[in-house]
Amino acid sequence: MKQMVSEVALQKFYCLINSPGSDITVFLLFLIPGVPKDILVYIAGLTPIKPFTFFIIISIARVPAMIGASYIGSNIQMENYIAAIIIFLIACILFIIGFMFKNRIITILKNML
Numbered sequence: 561m562k563q564m565v566s567e568v569a570l571q572k573f574y575c576l577i578n579s580p581g582s583d584i585t586v587f588l589l590f591l592i593p594g595v596p597k598d599i600l601v602y603i604a605g606l607t608p609i610k611p612f613t614f615f616i617i618i619s620i621a622r623v624p625a626m627i628g629a630s631y632i633g634s635n636i637q638m639e640n641y642i643a644a645i646i647i648f649l650i651a652c653i654l655f656i657i658g659f660m661f662k663n664r665i666i667t668i669l670k671n672m673l
Contacts, residue, residue: 582609583617590621592658592665625651 586604589595604614628651635644658665 582607583613586614587617587621589666590618591624592662595658595662595665 586600586609589600590597601618609617628647632644632647632651635641635647
């Protein structure tokens with residue numbers, strides 16, 4: 561595990577995911593664009609969250625991103641480039657906000673739990 565994820569990233573997410581409201585925390589972290597999902601998947605395997613519960617959480621939390629990507633692809637296929645570009649730009653803005661404020665978001669979640 562430590563070969564794939566840095567110790568700093570591991571500690572940052574591990575205390576969050578092992579808190580009493582870890583199910584909600586995992587859901588919110590997967591929902592936020594810009595938060596590294598691969599690290600969360602690795603760390604979640606070390607937590608008390610049951611595999612089936614984890615699968616349900618990530619399946620639901622990833623739906624908005626899949627809908628957005630499908631909508632962009634559909635609009636490109638229909639040559640509706642303006643709608644595709646608008647949705648793409650909104651996704652980029654959300655990603656940048658999530659990436660820029662991920663540490664602040666994680667701190668807020670830690671304080672809430």
